[in-house]
Amino acid sequence: MDSVSNEVVLDVRNLSVIYSSYGVEKKAVDSISFKLRKGEILGIVGESGAGKSTIAKAIMGIIDPPSYATGEVIFNGKNIIGMSEYKLNKIRWNKITMIFQASMNSLNPVESVKSNFMSVLKDKLDISEKGEAEMKIDEVLRYVSLPLYVKDNFPHELSGGMRQRILIALAMITGPEVVIADEPTTALDIITEFYVLSILKKNLKRSGSSMIYITHDLPSVIFLADEMLVMKNGLIVEKGPIKNIINNPQNEYTKKLVSTLNEVIE
Amino acid sequence: MAGLKQRYSRKYIVKRLIGTLIVYFSAVILIFAIEHLMPGNIAYDFVSRLIAENPHISYQQALQEIEAEYGLNLPIYDQFLIYIRNVLFTFPPNFGTSFEYLNDPAINIVLRALPFTLLLIVISQLIAWGVSIFIGVELAIRKNKKTDKASVPLLYFVYSIPIFWLALIMILVFSLYLHIFPAIVPFSYGSSIPTILYGMTLPIIVVVISTIPNHTLIIRSATIDFLKSDFVTALKAEGLKESTFRMKLIRNALLPSITQFFMQFGYLIGGIFIIESLFSLPGMGTVIITAALEYDYPVIEAGLFVTSVVMILSNLAADLLYPLLDPRVSYI
Amino acid sequence: MKVKNFMIENKINGKIKATLKSLKKENGMLSLLFHDMYFKVGFIILAFFAILALISFFYLPYNPIASTGPLWSPPSLAHPFGTSASGQDLFSQWMYGSQPTLFVAFLSAAIAALFGVIIGLSAGYFARADEPLMRFADIFLILPILPLLIVISTFVRPTNFTASVIIGVLSWPWMARTVRSTALSIKQSPFIEVAIMSGTPNRYIIKDIFSHTLPLIISISIFSATGGILFLAYMDYLGVGPITSYAWGTTLFYAQTSNALYVGAWWWIVPSGLSIGILAMGLSLMGYSLENAYRGVT
Numbered sequence: 001m002d003s004v005s006n007e008v009v010l011d012v013r014n015l016s017v018i019y020s021s022y023g024v025e026k027k028a029v030d031s032i033s034f035k036l037r038k039g040e041i042l043g044i045v046g047e048s049g050a051g052k053s054t055i056a057k058a059i060m061g062i063i064d065p066p067s068y069a070t071g072e073v074i075f076n077g078k079n080i081i082g083m084s085e086y087k088l089n090k091i092r093w094n095k096i097t098m099i100f101q102a103s104m105n106s107l108n109p110v111e112s113v114k115s116n117f118m119s120v121l122k123d124k125l126d127i128s129e130k131g132e133a134e135m136k137i138d139e140v141l142r143y144v145s146l147p148l149y150v151k152d153n154f155p156h157e158l159s160g161g162m163r164q165r166i167l168i169a170l171a172m173i174t175g176p177e178v179v180i181a182d183e184p185t186t187a188l189d190i191i192t193e194f195y196v197l198s199i200l201k202k203n204l205k206r207s208g209s210s211m212i213y214i215t216h217d218l219p220s221v222i223f224l225a226d227e228m229l230v231m232k233n234g235l236i237v238e239k240g241p242i243k244n245i246i247n248n249p250q251n252e253y254t255k256k257l258v259s260t261l262n263e264v265i266e
Numbered sequence: 267m268a269g270l271k272q273r274y275s276r277k278y279i280v281k282r283l284i285g286t287l288i289v290y291f292s293a294v295i296l297i298f299a300i301e302h303l304m305p306g307n308i309a310y311d312f313v314s315r316l317i318a319e320n321p322h323i324s325y326q327q328a329l330q331e332i333e334a335e336y337g338l339n340l341p342i343y344d345q346f347l348i349y350i351r352n353v354l355f356t357f358p359p360n361f362g363t364s365f366e367y368l369n370d371p372a373i374n375i376v377l378r379a380l381p382f383t384l385l386l387i388v389i390s391q392l393i394a395w396g397v398s399i400f401i402g403v404e405l406a407i408r409k410n411k412k413t414d415k416a417s418v419p420l421l422y423f424v425y426s427i428p429i430f431w432l433a434l435i436m437i438l439v440f441s442l443y444l445h446i447f448p449a450i451v452p453f454s455y456g457s458s459i460p461t462i463l464y465g466m467t468l469p470i471i472v473v474v475i476s477t478i479p480n481h482t483l484i485i486r487s488a489t490i491d492f493l494k495s496d497f498v499t500a501l502k503a504e505g506l507k508e509s510t511f512r513m514k515l516i517r518n519a520l521l522p523s524i525t526q527f528f529m530q531f532g533y534l535i536g537g538i539f540i541i542e543s544l545f546s547l548p549g550m551g552t553v554i555i556t557a558a559l560e561y562d563y564p565v566i567e568a569g570l571f572v573t574s575v576v577m578i579l580s581n582l583a584a585d586l587l588y589p590l591l592d593p594r595v596s597y598i
Numbered sequence: 599m600k601v602k603n604f605m606i607e608n609k610i611n612g613k614i615k616a617t618l619k620s621l622k623k624e625n626g627m628l629s630l631l632f633h634d635m636y637f638k639v640g641f642i643i644l645a646f647f648a649i650l651a652l653i654s655f656f657y658l659p660y661n662p663i664a665s666t667g668p669l670w671s672p673p674s675l676a677h678p679f680g681t682s683a684s685g686q687d688l689f690s691q692w693m694y695g696s697q698p699t700l701f702v703a704f705l706s707a708a709i710a711a712l713f714g715v716i717i718g719l720s721a722g723y724f725a726r727a728d729e730p731l732m733r734f735a736d737i738f739l740i741l742p743i744l745p746l747l748i749v750i751s752t753f754v755r756p757t758n759f760t761a762s763v764i765i766g767v768l769s770w771p772w773m774a775r776t777v778r779s780t781a782l783s784i785k786q787s788p789f790i791e792v793a794i795m796s797g798t799p800n801r802y803i804i805k806d807i808f809s810h811t812l813p814l815i816i817s818i819s820i821f822s823a824t825g826g827i828l829f830l831a832y833m834d835y836l837g838v839g840p841i842t843s844y845a846w847g848t849t850l851f852y853a854q855t856s857n858a859l860y861v862g863a864w865w866w867i868v869p870s871g872l873s874i875g876i877l878a879m880g881l882s883l884m885g886y887s888l889e890n891a892y893r894g895v896t
Binding site (some may be wrong): 296438533 | 733737739741742746747748749750752832836838850868871872874875876878882883
C-alpha cells in the first residue's frame, strides 16, 4: 500500500461495451467507472460472462467491429476510447501492456520466443541491433526467473507456467505504466500459480507500474491486489479496498463469494 | 530450428520413402494398364501409318515385325514382365522407340521437353504465389468489406474460366489487336535464352493469371482463420506497425498455402500442358498431347511416367518441407 | 432499474437464439443460405443455364450443327452470336451446348461423391481400413489427372456418360479425404463416443455421422461439378471429348481448328468460354457459401 500514490493513471468513466451480432446489440459492460492509481493493483473479480475481459479489450482498443465501446477511458489526460489506430498504437505496449489468459495461445506458434520478443523491441523500443536486443531479452527473462535458453524454443515446447512467465516478461519489457492481466494464471496448478503471481508482483514493484488484475479467483486477488471491483452481468456491484470488502461485504453476490471462501478455509 | 534430427526420425523417413515407392510402383503399373487394357491393338494404327508412307510393305509382314519388336505378340503377362524389367530395372527407363520419330527412344523425347515445362512452372508459380500472398492477406484483413466482397466472385470467375480460353483471349488482345507479343514464338532446345524467355512471356502471363485465384483464395481463408486466433488478438494489443503485423500474417499463411499448392499440383500440371500445346512450346505437354492424338504409345507411356515421377517427387518434397515451416510438426 | 436491464438483455439474447434456432429448424440451412448474397447469385446463374438447357430441348432457333446462314457472319439480329466458318448458328449451338455441360457436371460430381463418401466414411469410421484406403486415395491424388484423362479419352472416344464416369472416377479422392477427416472428428465428439460406448449398432452411428457431414458433402460435390465442367471443356477443346454432343468446349475446338482466332472471329470464341466461366463461378459461389454456412453453424 505504501507504494500507491494518489496520482491517477487510468480514469474509467461510464465505460460501456456493446456487442453486436445479427443486428442485435447486447451490453456486455454497462457504464462502469473506476480509477487506477499509480503503483496500485486493482483486482476485478466476477464469474465468467460478467464482462471482465471485455473491459481489458476496451482499454486496449481491440474490440472487433461491429461491436463497440462508449464512455471515457482517460489516460495521460486523453480519452483513448475512439482514438485513431495510429495514436492508439503509440500507447499500446509502450504505455499499457497486457498479459493474456493462460489458456490462450498468445504467442505466435510458428516463431521462436526470441522472434516474439524481437518484433516488440523493434517496433516499440526501436531496438533493432541484435546484441542490444538479446541483452534486453536476457534481462527480462532473468526478471521472471527463466533460463536464457528458452528464447530459442518455440512456444509449444514450453510448459504453461513458463509460457505465462514469458508473457509477463513480454508485458514488462517496455516498462509500461499500466499492465492489464486477464486471468494470467487460470490454467495453471496452484503452486505454479502463486509462483507466477509473486514474480508478477515483484516485477510491478520494480518498474512502479500499476496493474488491473482480472480473475475469478478470489484468493489470488487477496494475495495480490490493493483494491477490488466485484462485477456481475456487466455491472460493478461493489468496489473498495480488499480488507473492507472481505470483512464487510455489502452486496448479495459478494457475500456469497466471501462466505464460500471462508467455508473452504474452515 | 531445433535441429533436423529432432524433426525427422529415421523411422519416419523410412516409412515415407516406402510409401513413395509404393505410389511409384502403382503409377508404373497403372500406366501399363491404361495402355494395354484399352480396346484396340496398339500395333494396327502404327502399321497402317507405315503402309500409308511406304505402300510396298506387306501388311502382315509389317505387323509381325512391329509386334516382334515391341513384344506385342507375347501374352499380356509376358509383356507386363518385360515392361517392368524395362521400366523399373533399367536406367534410364526404356519405353522403346517412338512410333513417330523412329530410332529416337521415347524417354529421351520426353526428358528433352522436361526443362521447358519446369521453367514454365517455376517462373509462373513464383510470380503467382508472390502476388497471391499479398492479395490474400489484404482481402482477409478486409473481410466483409466491399473490396473483399467484390473480389471473391471475381476470383472464382477467373478460377473458373478454362485456361485455354484465357490464352485465346490473351492472344486475341495482345497479339492480334495490340501487337505486343507474337502469338507463337518458335523456339526449341538450342534457342538462345532471350528467345526462349520472349516466347514464354505470354504463356507465363496466362498461367500466372489463371493460378492466382486459387492461391489467393487459399491464403485468404487461411488468414481469416488466423485472424480469429488468440495470438492475433495479442498482436493487435501489442500495437505493432502495420508492416510487422502483415509480415507475421504472411509468415503464418505460408504453411497452408504450400501444402495446398502441392496437393493441387495435379490440376496445375494439366493446365500447364494445355497451355504448352496451345502456344506450341516444346514442353512435355505438347509432347504428350501430340503423342496421344497420334497414338504414339511409347511416348505416351514415357510422358505419363515422367509426369508421375515429377508429381511424386514434389509431393515428397512438400512432406519433408512441412516440419521446417511449422515448428509444431515433427515426424518422430 | 438495473435488474430490469438484465431482464431486457436476457430477452434480447433469447430472441437471437430463438431466431437462429427457427432458421435452422424450420427451414433448415437453406433459409440461412438464401440470406447470403453469394448463394443467391450462384443460384440465379445455375437456374439461368438450367432453364436455357430445358428450353433447348424443345426449341432452338436453328439446327445447331447444320449450315443455316452465311459463313463467318458477325453477330446480327438473325444470328445474335454470329455464325461459324460453315455457317452454323452459334446462338443455337450455345443453347444446345448447355445440355451436355450440365449433364457431365452433375453426373461426374455424383459419381465422385458416391466413391468419395463410401471410401471416406469407411476410412473415418473403421480404424483398420483407414491406412490402406487413404494410401489408395494418395495414389490417385498424385496421378496427373488431366494428362491421364486425355490419354484415356483418345482410346475410348467417350460419350457424355463415359466422360462423366472417367472424370468422376479420377476425382473422388478429394471427397474421400475431406469426408474422412470430418468423420474422424465427428466420431471423436462426445455424443458419438457415448453412442459407441453404449453399444449403438454401427449403421445408426454411420448414419448419424453421414447426416452431420452432408452439408460438407454437398458443398464439395458442387466444387467437383465445377471441376467436371472444366475437365469436359479441356477434353472437348483438345478434340478428345464427346465431340458429337457439341458442348461449349467443342465449339471452341472447332473455332480453334478453323483458325477463328486469326480471322478475328471473336464471336465464335467469347460466348462459350465466358459461359463456362460464369456457370462454374456460379457453382463455386454456391459451394463457397454452403461451406461457410456449415462452418458457421457447427
